Amino acid sequence: MALEAMTARARLEATLDAGTICELFEALCGGDPLSFPGYMSKLEAQREKTGMREALLCAQGEIDGMRAVVCVLDGGFFMGSMGYAVGEKVARCAEYAMAERLPLIIFSASGGARMQEGVVSLMQMAKTSAAIERFKNAGGLFISVLTHPTTGGVAASFASLGDIMLAEPDALIGFAGPRVIEQTIGQTLPEGFQRSEFQQEHGFVDQIVPREEMKKTLSQLLRLHGFGKSEVRA
Numbered sequence: 001m002a003l004e005a006m007t008a009r010a011r012l013e014a015t016l017d018a019g020t021i022c023e024l025f026e027a028l029c030g031g032d033p034l035s036f037p038g039y040m041s042k043l044e045a046q047r048e049k050t051g052m053r054e055a056l057l058c059a060q061g062e063i064d065g066m067r068a069v070v071c072v073l074d075g076g077f078f079m080g081s082m083g084y085a086v087g088e089k090v091a092r093c094a095e096y097a098m099a100e101r102l103p104l105i106i107f108s109a110s111g112g113a114r115m116q117e118g119v120v121s122l123m124q125m126a127k128t129s130a131a132i133e134r135f136k137n138a139g140g141l142f143i144s145v146l147t148h149p150t151t152g153g154v155a156a157s158f159a160s161l162g163d164i165m166l167a168e169p170d171a172l173i174g175f176a177g178p179r180v181i182e183q184t185i186g187q188t189l190p191e192g193f194q195r196s197e198f199q200q201e202h203g204f205v206d207q208i209v210p211r212e213e214m215k216k217t218l219s220q221l222l223r224l225h226g227f228g229k230s231e232v233r234a
Helices: 008-015 039-050 084-100 119-137 178-185 196-201 211-224
Strands: 056-063 066-073 104-110 142-151 164-167
Touching: 008 056, 008 066, 008 104, 008 211, 056 084, 056 211, 066 084, 066 211, 084 104, 084 119, 119 142, 142 211, 164 196, 164 211
Parallel strands: 066 104, 104 142, 142 164
Antiparallel strands: 056 066
């Protein structure tokens, strides 16, 4: 069974050392490019409900004393969908991490692209993928953490581009859901299809990490990649 949903702020606080969290690009929010009926009022309702301006929360902080940029999608905000603001924040965080020579860690939880923003939302797939590729080509370390669910345009873009791919147990990971796939191909899928354990067995996920061990695992990975030796990297 997939783990209970975790808010983006709670995830940040569980991942970064106390007192080190500095939110990035917190004022950035999207608009209504299609004048989609009711979209702005629903957006305001989401903001009031979650206390977030958008579905992605980004921060610079420390993990066991090692600086990092951490982004977290909140599934409670429009199902963690990616519109302009989410894509722009991912791109800006990749650029910031590249300039500061920091590792980038993104926790994904999403139903996909935010269709109320139409083609603008779909463009974010290319924009975020290009930003992550520039970051990686510059020598940056990108750790992608897939939580339940990671689907649609997010799964088909930046969430799948990690140098290291981690996942929480039993998370649903894939572009389309299993019911849609079964209806499309007219076949019954294997048991556990698209769950993180299935994805690890087939080479897409490097390691499944229980939530209570996530910070320790991230700390170990950062140290293995030399981020615990700031005097050497300076």
